[in-house]
Amino acid sequence: MNIQNYNLLLADDDHDDCDFFREALDELSLPVTLVTVNDGVELMDFLEDKTAENLPDILFLDLNMPRKNGFECLMEIKRLEKLKNLHVIIFSTSLDLGIVDTVYEKGALYYIRKPGDFAKLKKVIATAITMTTQPDFKKPERENFILQP
Template sequence: MKKNKPYILLADDDPDDCTFFMDALEDLSLDVNLTIVNDGIELMHYLSTRPEFLPDVVFLDLNMPRKSGFECLTDIRQIKEFELLPIVIFSTSQDTEVVNLLYSKGANFYVRKPGEFSNLKKVISKAITLIIRSPKAQATQDNFVLQP
């Protein structure tokens, strides 16, 4: 795996959402390495067996089988080797209480999955750009939710 390209890990159980994400990256002509895992157990196994190849950013769906994105975020932030791993929550929900809790648990950004492909491209590009510029920084609460 080339480390000169941004390395993105997408954790999402919905095959259509994964395809749209891949299509958006391709349409944006972003030169990245992308790995996809389909649930929280797979995500945690992937991270723990490849600590030398941590991604530059994890896009994490909240509603996944076996282990939710929220559980993964909590676990990731408790593991010293992963505590600064940039995590963008990528979900269909926009419950304010949930968003605030995710912020307090250490997610870097929150993205509500947009319904339109053009907005999906914009928000993915924005998230990747912000993370690459400042990988260890968490957004302020006012800037936590990314809009297209």
């Protein structure tokens, strides 16, 4: 996926985290468009309204959201033919290794523990976008699944 402008989707119910993410993107000056949704139902409605050619390039997915959590959304995304190749990066405050293993097995491409430090957030977002948008990108092995800033 080597494109001029990256369409990113952030699914997160924490408005402060969404603002922090947007500010980090703004400072990175990457060619991106960011759309945010605030719960799993809103996420799935948004994705179902898109054509396959119109899907976001990367979905940053929080696990703990109301109405439908990130686990449910990830499983639904990977079951649906139109969405199964969507690049999903888990973006969560938790770093439970059992959860990390589960989302890896369910098809997420990377796992990012939300950093509280702005510089680290910028670095890990830039790394995630750069790595997943390479033309020869392949899902990493489990030992490289957690992205560290």
